[in-house]
Amino acid sequence: MTIPQYEAATVTDRPSVNINAPTSGWGAQDAPHAAGTPVMALKDVSVFYGTYEAVRGTSMPIRQNQITAMIGPSGCGKSTILRSLNRMNDLVPGARVAGSVTYHGQDLYAKDVDPIQVRRRIGMVFQKPNPFPKSIFDNVAYGLRINGLKDNLSDRVEEALVGAALWDEVKDKLKMSGLALSGGQQQRLCIARTIAVRPDVILMDEPCSALDPIATGKIEDLMHELAKTYTIVIVTHNMQQAARVSHYTSFFTAEVDDKQVRHGRLVEFNETGRIFTNPSDKRTEDYITGRFG
């Protein structure tokens, strides 16, 4: 079974962005490109933890202002791949990424690339809402402050909270602790915190898995709204969610090799409509029709 390979060459022939240069704080505007052109590209990416190869040979593009979903059963490496997109895997002792992850044509794992600047441009929302034990205002202002964007702080905080569809609910209690909000509100606070620093790409690692259906619906609506400004990559366990929100979907699965070791593997990447109605791989079809996983 061959995996449809994505041609990374088409990505690189565009003006590149200097990742290490400090951004104006308006990251998304630093590199205006037409919607749909690839912002990032993975080419033959494998992630190792020590000598264990957790995911092997992943190639796919991440397109501008599109929502790219990663689905697949547990242990298929989708979160691992997601965390390799903003070098969060660097924080795991022994983790190593092979292959290339490019961002506007620049290799994110090149020696001279500062992971701090990478994460500044490629933000992340986590599975469990994780506001800081600080006030709502300070939660959103945190990223702005550490990035030196201290002018018009309250305007920027308001804008981020509006952008995360949370402003109306919290505008009168910005001094309240972020931890006092409901789970769904906390997650939107985390989104506000992420968009406050105006990243280019937002990675979401199962952002709704800890939320009830109503809160999930709100986040999904918000994602559509956010995709107008940002490029989004979402890992989800929930196939319906991928079908509802995403433009592109990649399906991962876990394979056991001859030595009985499990590896995650990208099976198929395509437009979401195609993946769910006419998958080209039998394994994808089995998964989405519920025969497996």
Next chain:
Amino acid sequence: MILALAAGLLVLAVLALILITTSREAWPAFTHMGLNFITERTWDPPAEVFGALAFIYGTALVSLIALIFAVPVSIGIALFLTELAPRRLRGPAITVIDLLAAVPSVVFGLWGVLVVAPKLVPVYRWFHDVLGGIPVIGSVFAEPVGSGRSFMTAGLIVAIMIVPIITSISREVFSTVPRADKDAALALGATKWEMIKGAVFPHSFGGIVGAVILGLGRAMGETIAITLVIGGSTQITPNVFASGNAMPSVIVSQIGESTGTFTAALIGLGVVLFAMTVLINTLAQAIVRRAEARMRGATS
């Protein structure tokens, strides 16, 4: 359940018993001196004048100096061990610091009086020469005592003694900060230090206060090391390079030759010390409770 309750009650009973019996022993001194026992600065046993203020001051000053040095160092070491140090360095470093706690305090005291104090005299003199001329600060760094046995030397020795306890508790506290909080900060483009400020410290405030209080308790109760290096004079002076005395040191050095009201006064010092530590503990708990309530979501 019942066993735990019984154990708790036993601790309370022992505490109460200590307080009652010592207070009773100290009673003659308290009735003799009244409130002057803690406000009078003269300590003259032959004249039956027992004012503990100079020793309360000495204990407070030595503890303060010890904390000023020990807290930043301990928190720094703890942060280094939990967040920065390579894994293979952690074990040995922790062992070395814990070994510091195993050194008997009399050894620290002897080292302090024989080695450290004389070596520090020129250092004190240098500070005095540089800072002595400045109005208020100058009185804190006034003429050093020739032997080097002073509040400052005692504070430094005690600082070394309380570093292990503050470090090990801070380390525990830092290691309970959720991975998710650290990731959140780092995903926003925080450097390690910004992550520590934004995610680690807010989570650790209560625990750090606890660690500092335990260190302070140790500092206030430290006896033999302070006795050896503080110099043993009864005076209240802002000069940290002057010699003084502290409550526990006074008790151990004078109890052997005391009788009657004098003995009662020495035990009274113990009661005052005990009351001070209880007070500080209560205060610290209140601070921690307020900080934690704020963190969990009560308004501002």
